[in-house]
Amino acid sequence: MPVHQHIRVTADAVVLRFNAKEGIMVLLSKRSIPPHIFKWGLPGGFVRNDEPIETTVHREILEETGLRVNYLEQFQTFGEPQRDPRGRILCVAHLGLMKPNATRLTPGAGNKEARWFPVRELPQTAFDHAEVIATALDHMRLRLRNEPLAFELLDPKFPVSELEKLYEWLYDRPVDRRNFQKRIHNLGLLTLQQEKLKHPLQGRPAQLFSFNRDKFTELKDKGTFIEIFS
Amino acid sequence: MPVHQHIRVTADAVVLRFNAKEGIMVLLSKRSIPPHIFKWGLPGGFVRNDEPIETTVHREILEETGLRVNYLEQFQTFGEPQRDPRGRILCVAHLGLMKPNATRLTPGAGNKEARWFPVRELPQTAFDHAEVIATALDHMRLRLRNEPLAFELLDPKFPVSELEKLYEWLYDRPVDRRNFQKRIHNLGLLTLQQEKLKHPLQGRPAQLFSFNRDKFTELKDKGTFIEIFS
DNA sequence: TCAAAAGTGTTAGAAATACACCCATGA
DNA sequence: TCATGGGTGTATTTCTAACACTTTTGA
Numbered sequence: 001m002p003v004h005q006h007i008r009v010t011a012d013a014v015v016l017r018f019n020a021k022e023g024i025m026v027l028l029s030k031r032s033i034p035p036h037i038f039k040w041g042l043p044g045g046f047v048r049n050d051e052p053i054e055t056t057v058h059r060e061i062l063e064e065t066g067l068r069v070n071y072l073e074q075f076q077t078f079g080e081p082q083r084d085p086r087g088r089i090l091c092v093a094h095l096g097l098m099k100p101n102a103t104r105l106t107p108g109a110g111n112k113e114a115r116w117f118p119v120r121e122l123p124q125t126a127f128d129h130a131e132v133i134a135t136a137l138d139h140m141r142l143r144l145r146n147e148p149l150a151f152e153l154l155d156p157k158f159p160v161s162e163l164e165k166l167y168e169w170l171y172d173r174p175v176d177r178r179n180f181q182k183r184i185h186n187l188g189l190l191t192l193q194q195e196k197l198k199h200p201l202q203g204r205p206a207q208l209f210s211f212n213r214d215k216f217t218e219l220k221d222k223g224t225f226i227e228i229f230s
Numbered sequence: 231m232p233v234h235q236h237i238r239v240t241a242d243a244v245v246l247r248f249n250a251k252e253g254i255m256v257l258l259s260k261r262s263i264p265p266h267i268f269k270w271g272l273p274g275g276f277v278r279n280d281e282p283i284e285t286t287v288h289r290e291i292l293e294e295t296g297l298r299v300n301y302l303e304q305f306q307t308f309g310e311p312q313r314d315p316r317g318r319i320l321c322v323a324h325l326g327l328m329k330p331n332a333t334r335l336t337p338g339a340g341n342k343e344a345r346w347f348p349v350r351e352l353p354q355t356a357f358d359h360a361e362v363i364a365t366a367l368d369h370m371r372l373r374l375r376n377e378p379l380a381f382e383l384l385d386p387k388f389p390v391s392e393l394e395k396l397y398e399w400l401y402d403r404p405v406d407r408r409n410f411q412k413r414i415h416n417l418g419l420l421t422l423q424q425e426k427l428k429h430p431l432q433g434r435p436a437q438l439f440s441f442n443r444d445k446f447t448e449l450k451d452k453g454t455f456i457e458i459f460s
Numbered sequence: 461t462c463a464a465a466a467g468t469g470t471t472a473g474a475a476a477t478a479c480a481c482c483c484a485t486g487a
Numbered sequence: 488t489c490a491t492g493g494g495t496g497t498a499t500t501t502c503t504a505a506c507a508c509t510t511t512t513g514a
Contacts, residue, residue, distance in 0.1 A: 005276055007239050009320060046235055049318055053309040077307045077322050079283040088279055090239060090322075092307050142376075161466075178468070179504065186502095203465025204511035225460055391493075408495070409477065416475090433492030434484040 007088045011056040012044025012129075014136035015069055015096035017103045017116065018153040020165040025116040026133055027096075028125070029064045032112055035085045036126035042133075043114070044091070057094050065114040066106050069096035071152040075139040076132075083128050093132050095139060097152035141170055145230050148189070151211040157193050159206030160184060167229055183229065189216055237318045241286040242274025242359075244366035245299055245326035247333045247346065248383040250395040255346040256363055257326075258355070259294045262342055265315045266356035272363075273344070274321070287324050295344040296336050299326035301382040305369040306362075313358050323362050325369060327382035371400060375460050378419070381441040387423050389436030390414060397459055410459075417458065419446055 015027040028040040045060040047053055054072055061067055078091040105114050117123060119137060122130060143149055150166055164180050184190060190209040197206045219226055245257040258270040275290040277283055284302055291297055308321040335344050347353060349367060352360060373379055380396055394410050414420060420439040427436045449456055 004279070005238050006279055007237075007277060008235050009237050009239065047237060047309075049234070049236055050311050052311060053307070053320075074307060077283070077304060079277075079322070081280050081282060090320075092309070092320075146372075159466085176504075176506085177466085178506085181467080182469095183503090200465075200512075202463070202513070204467080206466060230455055389493085406478075407493085408479085411494080412496095413476085430485075430492075432486075432490070434494080436493060 007090060009047045009090045009092065010044050011047050011053045011060070011092045011094065012042040012132070013057045013061060013069070013072065013094040013096040014042060014133050015061060015067070015098060016119075016136075016140070016153065017098045017100060018166050018169070019100050020162055022118060023169040024119045024137075024166075026119050026122070027061075027065060027067070028115060028117055028123070028129075030113040030115075031126055039126040040115075040117070040123045040129075041126035042093075042129050047092075053092055054094070057096070061096065064112050067098065067103065069098050071097040071149070073143075076135055078128060078132060080128070091127075091132065093136065095136050097149065099153065099155055101155065137170075144170065145228060146226060148211060148213070148216055148228065150228070154211075157195065157208040157210050159197055159208060160190070161206060180229075187226070187228065188212070189228075237320060239277045239320045239322065240274050241277050241283045241290070241322045241324065242272040242362070243287045243291055243299070243302065243324040243326040244272060244363050245291060245297070245328060246349075246366075246370070246383065247328045247330060248396050248399070249330050250392055252348060253399040254349045254367075254396075256349050256352070257291075257295060257297070258345060258347055258353070258359075260343040260345075261356055269356040270345075270347070270353045270359075271356035272323075272359050277322075283322055284324070287326070291326065294342050297328065297333065299328050301325075301327040301379070303373075306365055308358060308362060310358070321357075321362065323366065325366050327379060329383065329385055331385065367400075374400065375458060376456060378441060378443070378446055378458065380458070384441075387425065387438040387440050389427055389438060390420070391436060413459065417456070418442070419458075 017025050017027070027043060029043050031037050031039055031041050043061045043064045044057060045063075047056045051059075053074070057072060058068070061069060073095050074092060075095050076093050078093060081088055083089070083091070103116070105116070119133065122133065125133070140149065144167075150163060153166060154162055160181055161177075163184065164175050164177065167180075168175050189212050191212045193208040193210055195208050197208060200206065216226070243257075247255050247257070257273060259273050261267050261269055261271050273291045273294045274287060275293075277286045281289075283304070287302060288298070291299060303325050304322060305325050306323050308323060311318055313319070313321070333346070335346070349363065352363065355363070370379065374397075380393060383396060384392055390411055391407070393414065394405050394407065397410075398405050419442050421442045423438040423440055425438050427438060430436065446456070
């Protein structure tokens with residue numbers, strides 16, 4: 001049985017970035033070869049024989065887009081027999097998160113065209129990648145309740161409103177500013193920075209905060225079940 | 231690159247059962263061939279070329295143990311290059327749940343020996359299966375908060391105390407009986423049955439309840455975020 | 461001085477927690 | 488009648504939810 005098995009494996013990533021104006025964006029690259037030529041697909045590719053799966057993902061993202069994610073987590077393996085016309089190919093799908101700076105795409109870095117798309121306005125996608133993206137967002141919504149993933153999408157120093165707007169975009173519902181601030185500050189996970197946001201486009205400059213990861217780890221080690229937000 | 235890829239794929243399952251006396255048990259089968267001969271491993275095996283991954287799991291569980299699970303869900307793919315001495319072999323790991331009846335093992339059904347082990351007293355396990363089991367239990371603990379997985383481990387009609395004890399075993403902490411009942415009943419997910427538990431070993435016979443899946447679906451469709459228990 | 465976003469407190473209702481005694485059954 | 492597990496209520500505290508005006512800045 002194992003001798004005759006012929007299944008190939010790719011590792012692909014749903015890479016997200018966020019900012020308050022544009023919302024949540026996903027990184028796609030335009031396919032330059034069949035199948036699904038000229039459609040947009042997730043960065044990723046075939047796992048090398050001796051390569052850890054996460055390494056494949058980092059390598060392919062870098063090759064196809066020139067970018068490096070600061071957070072990567074596997075979330076599901078897609079394996080329907082007919083999902084790829086080339087034969088049986090499994091896709092080990094990952095969620096990748098980037099901070100707003102460092103997401104600039106330099107055209108011509110590879111031979112592929114890469115672009116950020118708002119998750120609510122995706123182009124025509126290759127294979128089952130639309131389903132993979134939808135599953136990634138569901139996964140993100142669940143994980144965000146208990147894990148500090150949100151901070152992987154924000155600059156090291158950020159205003160509370162930025163965090164709040166991330167939740168509003170992700171869960172697609174309004175959040176009460178006052179209650180949100182109380183709740184977040186009561187958790188004790190944010191450290192006030194001396195600086196304020198420089199040159200806001202408009203309005204009063206916001207206080208900046210940083211995420212206190214040590215405090216989070218301490219709470220988690222104590223066995224406290226942390227509900228960051230819901 | 232894809233032409234030279236030589237990676238094989240297995241689908242394996244952490245199958246659980248539960249009862250109040252013995253707690254949570256996991257199904258293992260004794261390996262009859264190298265590597266790790268005579269160690270205990272998860273039921274599972276190589277995915278056939280045109281076979282959906284879940285089908286592999288059902289088939290292998292049936293072949294190795296004669297049992298059928300009533301719930302199956304993929305939770306993680308394990309792919310460290312050195313995890314199997316035979317070469318690069320990925321393991322798409324699943325969580326399987328069974329109801330207390332229908333877990334009787336009939337010896338001699340296959341050529342393998344299969345047994346239930348308490349999750350807290352595992353024997354020596356093959357490959358990285360101890361890690362896979364630990365990850366499955368973490369996954370179960372998380373999913374159980376929002377999904378009605380607990381009922382997959384209980385008989386169709388069960389006393390509330392059975393549900394409560396499942397939570398106590400899984401999270402390894404005591405639960406207040408009165409508060410638990412209030413909370414569970416307030417959710418409105420349990421339907422009172424006319425029957426009472428027949429022939430309890432000791433004490434007053436308990437009222438039986440069934441899980442109201444329609445009600446759960448209705449709440450979920452309304453967008454209510456359901457926290458079953460934590 | 462205007463427009464835009466930031467910052468801030470109180471109150472009412474809901475939910476969580478802590479806690480102990482009586483009931484139904486079989487041996 | 489005893490041992491065993493099942494069933495139940497109340498008071499306190501904590502958390503959640505609803506709600507609007509003032510402050511700071513740049514244009």
